[in-house]
Amino acid sequence: MPDYILTTSPQMAKRHARHSRFQWYGRLAIAISISFMLLMFTAIFARGTGAFQKTMIAVDVEFTESVIDPKGTRVEMDLKQGNYKPLILSGLQQVVTGATERKDRNRLYKLVSGGAVFDLGERVAAKPDMIGTTQRVWIAASSEVDLYIKGKVDPESDEAVRRLKDQDIAWVKLLQEDGRVKRKFNRVFFTSGDSRAPEMAGILSAALGSFFSLLVCFLIAFPLGILTAVYLEEYAKKNRLTNLIEVNINNLAAVPSIVFGLLGLAVFLNFFNLPRSTPLVGGMVLALMTLPTIIIASRSILRSIPQTTRDAAMGLGASKTQTTFHHVVPLAMPGMLTGTILGMARALGETAPLLMIGMVAFIVDVPKGVTDVATSLPVQIFLWADSPEKGFVELTSAAIMVLLVFLILMNLFAVYLRRRLERRW
Amino acid sequence: MFKKYLLSGIVAVSMVACGNAGNDETETTASSSKAATAATGRDQIKIVGSSTVYPFATTVAENFGRSTSFKTPIVEATGSGGGLKLFCSGLGDNYPDITNASRRIKASEVERCAENGINDIVEVKVGYDGIVVANSTKSDRMELTLRELYLALAKDVPDGKGGLKPNDYVNWSDINPALKNTKIEIMGPPPTSGTRDAFVELAMEGGCQTFDWIKAFKKTDKNTYKAICHAFREDDGFIEAGENDNLIVRKLNANPNALGIFGFGFLDQNGDSVQGSIIDGTPPTFENISDGAYPVSRSLYFYVKKDVVGKVPGITEYLTEFTSVRASGEDGYLSEKGLIPMNAEEHAQWQSQVLALETLSLN
Numbered sequence: 010m011p012d013y014i015l016t017t018s019p020q021m022a023k024r025h026a027r028h029s030r031f032q033w034y035g036r037l038a039i040a041i042s043i044s045f046m047l048l049m050f051t052a053i054f055a056r057g058t059g060a061f062q063k064t065m066i067a068v069d070v071e072f073t074e075s076v077i078d079p080k081g082t083r084v085e086m087d088l089k090q091g092n093y094k095p096l097i098l099s100g101l102q103q104v105v106t107g108a109t110e111r112k113d114r115n116r117l118y119k120l121v122s123g124g125a126v127f128d129l130g131e132r133v134a135a136k137p138d139m140i141g142t143t144q145r146v147w148i149a150a151s152s153e154v155d156l157y158i159k160g161k162v163d164p165e166s167d168e169a170v171r172r173l174k175d176q177d178i179a180w181v182k183l184l185q186e187d188g189r190v191k192r193k194f195n196r197v198f199f200t201s202g203d204s205r206a207p208e209m210a211g212i213l214s215a216a217l218g219s220f221f222s223l224l225v226c227f228l229i230a231f232p233l234g235i236l237t238a239v240y241l242e243e244y245a246k247k248n249r250l251t252n253l254i255e256v257n258i259n260n261l262a263a264v265p266s267i268v269f270g271l272l273g274l275a276v277f278l279n280f281f282n283l284p285r286s287t288p289l290v291g292g293m294v295l296a297l298m299t300l301p302t303i304i305i306a307s308r309s310i311l312r313s314i315p316q317t318t319r320d321a322a323m324g325l326g327a328s329k330t331q332t333t334f335h336h337v338v339p340l341a342m343p344g345m346l347t348g349t350i351l352g353m354a355r356a357l358g359e360t361a362p363l364l365m366i367g368m369v370a371f372i373v374d375v376p377k378g379v380t381d382v383a384t385s386l387p388v389q390i391f392l393w394a395d396s397p398e399k400g401f402v403e404l405t406s407a408a409i410m411v412l413l414v415f416l417i418l419m420n421l422f423a424v425y426l427r428r429r430l431e432r433r434w
Numbered sequence: 435m436f437k438k439y440l441l442s443g444i445v446a447v448s449m450v451a452c453g454n455a456g457n458d459e460t461e462t463t464a465s466s467s468k469a470a471t472a473a474t475g476r477d478q479i480k481i482v483g484s485s486t487v488y489p490f491a492t493t494v495a496e497n498f499g500r501s502t503s504f505k506t507p508i509v510e511a512t513g514s515g516g517g518l519k520l521f522c523s524g525l526g527d528n529y530p531d532i533t534n535a536s537r538r539i540k541a542s543e544v545e546r547c548a549e550n551g552i553n554d555i556v557e558v559k560v561g562y563d564g565i566v567v568a569n570s571t572k573s574d575r576m577e578l579t580l581r582e583l584y585l586a587l588a589k590d591v592p593d594g595k596g597g598l599k600p601n602d603y604v605n606w607s608d609i610n611p612a613l614k615n616t617k618i619e620i621m622g623p624p625p626t627s628g629t630r631d632a633f634v635e636l637a638m639e640g641g642c643q644t645f646d647w648i649k650a651f652k653k654t655d656k657n658t659y660k661a662i663c664h665a666f667r668e669d670d671g672f673i674e675a676g677e678n679d680n681l682i683v684r685k686l687n688a689n690p691n692a693l694g695i696f697g698f699g700f701l702d703q704n705g706d707s708v709q710g711s712i713i714d715g716t717p718p719t720f721e722n723i724s725d726g727a728y729p730v731s732r733s734l735y736f737y738v739k740k741d742v743v744g745k746v747p748g749i750t751e752y753l754t755e756f757t758s759v760r761a762s763g764e765d766g767y768l769s770e771k772g773l774i775p776m777n778a779e780e781h782a783q784w785q786s787q788v789l790a791l792e793t794l795s796l797n
Contacts, residue, residue: 090501123767127500171706202506205493205771282528285480286508367482371492373499373506374478382478382508397489397679397700 053413057406060198063208064150064158066121067189068100071143072133083137089130094118097125097148104187105180117180122149124209147193152207152400154181158190161399172399198407202373203389207400210393212408214375218288218368218383219357219415225292225379226299226356231349233296234303235338238345241304242311243333262301269298270362278366286367286382294362299352306348310341343430350423354416360387386412476527477747479507483517483534486563486629486697487734490768491534497767498755504748507532521737522547531746534736536563536632541796554740557794558753559784561762562774564698564723564731565633566710567620572690574614576711580729583713584641585609586618587672589665592645601667621675621682622666622695629697636730637713639663683708698723698731699772723774734773740791750789757785 070093074081077091098118102108108117122128125148132146133139153173156162162171164178184190202214245251273294277283283290314337322332363369369388376383384392386408393405481491488511499506512520514535521533522543539557547555567583569576585591585601586609593599606613623630642663643649651659666672675682675694682694683704693711698718701710710718714729722728736756743749755761762768764775775781 086503124500167706205489205496278528285528286510367510370508370510371488371495372508373496 053406053409056403057408057410059159059161060403060407061195062159062192063195063197064155065147065191065193066101066150066154066184067145067147067191068097068121069103069143069145070096070100070129072096072140074140077133077140085134088134088137089127091130091133093126093129097121097129101184104189105183108180113176116174116177119151120154120177120180120184122151122208123206124204125149147191149197149208150190152398153177155208156399157181158192198404202375203371203384203392204373205371205396205398207396207398207404210401210404212386212389212411214372215384215386215389215408216411216415217376218291218372219385221288221376221379221383222291222295222385223353223357225289226295227349227353229293229296230299230303230352234300234349235307235345237300238304238307238311239333239338242308243337244329258301258304262305265361266298266359267361267365269294270365272297273362274365284380284382286370286372287380288368288376288383289379290366291363291368291383291385292379294366295356295359298359298362299349299356302352302355303345303349306352307341307345310344310348311337313344314340343426347423347427350419350426354419354423357385357415357419358387358412360385360391363388386415478505479532479746479748479752480530481507481509481532481534481736482512482520482530483510483532483736484514484536484734485511486514486536487534487560487736489699489771490560490734490762490773491736493768493771494752494756494761497761498748498752501755502748502751504751507748507752518543518737519546521739522550522552524550525552525739525741531742531749532736532738532752534560534734536732536734538733538735539737539794539796544794544796552739552741554793556738556740556753556788556791558736558738558756558788559776559780560734560736560756560773561768561776562723562726562731563632563734564718564728564774565629565636565695566698566701566718566730567637567693567695567713568686568701568708568710569693570686570690571707571709572687575709576613576693577715578613578711579714580637580641581644582606582609582613582641583637584644584663587620587638587666588642588662589667590662592648596647598662601669601671603671616691618671619673619689619692620671620695621673621685621692623679624674624676629695632732633695633730634664636732640729697772698774702772720774724777731774737794740793743791753788757781757788 073096076096077093078087080087098114101117101120102114105117108114128148129146150158153162154177157164157173157178158181162173164175168175181190197209198211200213201209201211204210241251241254273290277290277293278285283293318336318340319332322336323329327335360369363385368384369392370382370384371392372382372384374381390405390408390412393401393408479495481495483491488509492509495507495509498504510517510530514533514537517530517533518535518539521530523529539555544555547553567576567578585603586606588601590598591601591603603609603618605615605617607615622633642659643652648659648662651662673692675685679696679700682696683700686692686694686708694708698710701708701718716722716728718728718730723731738749738753758766759781760766762773762775763781764778766773766775769775776784
């Protein structure tokens with residue numbers, strides 16, 4: 010359309026102005042939400058990246074038989090529980106020569122992680138030949154030393170305000186000069202469960218707990234949801250009863266998740282006596298929560314499939330069931346899967362229903378199945394955020410990053426499915 | 435055609451599964467076969483209860499799990515009351531073996547336990563906990579009485595004529611001219627917190643009872659007594675700062691005039707930036723709390739079902755670890771987490787009593 014005719018009238022100029030103004034509002038809105046997201050991500054990443062590395066201290070440990078295994082039995086449990094503390098301490102004292110008094114020795118020992126003795130125990134139990142030799146072992150530093158090495162403790166600040174005193178920092182420097190301090194990839198974070206000591210805490214048990222819960226959730230919610238949707242959309246007659254069911258399903262989708270937790274507590278735990286704190290019950294509760302989402306998504310996909318597809322199949326002599334399962338459902342499957350994955354992504358981030366069924370708990374052991382006690386990723390984030398120790402700050406952010414990675418993967422997969430399998434008419 | 439999509443659906447499941455935890459399929463099949471057997475017998479101790487005792491119970495549980503061949507106990511923070519409710523609901527695999535409590539078990543709870551077949555309970559005293567009213571080290575240490583604390587915090591205060599008036603104290607000097615002339619600003623935990631419960635019971639009621647006519651209500655009209663003594667002011671004199679004590683400590687540093695209410699553990703960890711006020715002439719120190727001289731202090735307990743000893747593996751060993759000198763003793767590792775341990779004599783007495791599995795009697 011020729012532009013000059015339209016711009017001549019003052020009304021048209023106004024209309025154009027409104028048009029471009031509205032575009033700018035939209036851009037502004039997007040810019041604001043993106044900047045909030047960036048702010049959140051940078052805050053999390055800035056705090057969390059440190060957690061993927063941890064400080065290790067090299068100690069020359071003399072594995073004296075009389076200390077570790079005085080009876081010489083080499084029983085695995087005895088080796089694991091041996092008294093390794095004096096061995097580590099004397100190894101440290103070789104470098105830090107000044108610390109001989111009881112008080113100093115206690116402080117010196119606090120430079121290494123409280124879990125170091127268990128770590129040594131496991132190593133010796135795995136290789137009993139070590140007894141009698143002297144070896145340089147890398148031991149995890151305590152959380153305070155770790156924070157100092159990462160530059161999160163200001164040595165210039167008032168000594169009284171720090172947990173790591175000048176004396177400790179001088180000792181760490183002595184160790185550093187000797188090349189005994191280095192930062193390594195924090196493997197423990199990915200391979201162990203929760204701990205009260207930040208340097209020993211890991212995300213694995215929570216991640217597996219989430220995985221098992223979602224597995225149970227999927228196995229229950231997906232078939233139930235799809236079947237409900239197919240029946241309601243393809244078979245059921247439209248009458249007052251189906252209307253009532255539809256209204257109820259839509260209502261359930263909006264019910265706060267804590268309500269499902271209470272339901273789980275009353276039905277699954279108290280009535281069916283299923284084991285508390287397990288992914289089995291967690292998954293069942295999450296399945297109740299995701300079911301309405303899946304049903305609604307699946308029904309709208311089924312509705313979007315053109316009637317001509319059904320008519321054509323019927324016209325060729327297919328039965329109602331053949332039409333539905335040979336033609337309609339396969340065409341709708343990618344959309345249904347997308348709906349399911351998005352529903353499950355929401356379930357992954359849920360804590361409130363898990364609170365009621367005992368999954369908000371301190372759990373160290375890594376779960377091996379759906380009936381082992383477990384927590385989930387968001388619960389772990391919540392528990393760490395509440396801990397007084399400063400080292401948990403970066404762990405909290407790191408756990409958020411892990412959760413975000415999983416969410417992004419699930420959403421990308423949903424997008425991929427849609428792109429790959431969806432048909433357009 | 436349908437089969438093809440179904441197949442892609444199954445691939446999708448396994449991909450989501452793998453992406454989620456880096457787990458392979460063998461483990462999931464193993465888990466489903468295990469599900470059938472897991473219902474019989476439990477090999478892991480279950481602990482519920484107070485969030486105040488939670489840091490200590492988890493620390494012991496972790497050390498216990500690492501240093502023995504038993505599984506690490508599961509610890510849930512449900513609050514003292516919620517924990518005892520679960521604990522007394524019955525015997526068996528689905529009920530907790532141990533419950534932590536930041537107060538002593540009540541007679542009504544013992545009855546409830548007995549109704550459900552739990553007759554023998556072993557009581558274990560963990561140690562002490564003090565609730566401190568602290569401010570930043572940047573300003574002077576406060577010296578308060580319980581009565582002044584009550585007057586600063588209550589919703590309605592006595593008007594001096596035998597009645598009540600809405601709390602109109604703005605500055606500390608309004609309550610007592612000897613106190614400093616700054617605004618009353620106190621940050622504390624929300625009503626869901628056990629620390630708040632204990633503070634109400636010990637400090638608020640303690641201050642409240644210094645007025646004889648209010649104290650008289652305790653016998654005659656419990657509800658009125660509670661309404662007077664338990665209600666916090668709703669203006670900006672008292673600020674609910676959430677369950678996170680870390681946050682209170684940080685806010686105190688930012689505002690040197692404010693006071694904060696939290697557990698002694700946090701004062702201990704942050705003793706360099708905040709200081710506890712002297713209450714009724716007693717500063718909140720380790721010694722004063724452990725001998726009961728500090729008025730806002732309480733004992734922490736946990737309770738064990740005697741019936742599970744020998745049934746759930748590790749109960750005796752857990753009790754041994756918890757009551758050992760290296761854990762809850764005077765220089766034990768729990769004192770590093772902020773527990774105020776019993777003195778050696780009391781500790782030894784509880785230790786022998788617990789290890790002999792003496793059952794609780796409330797008389």
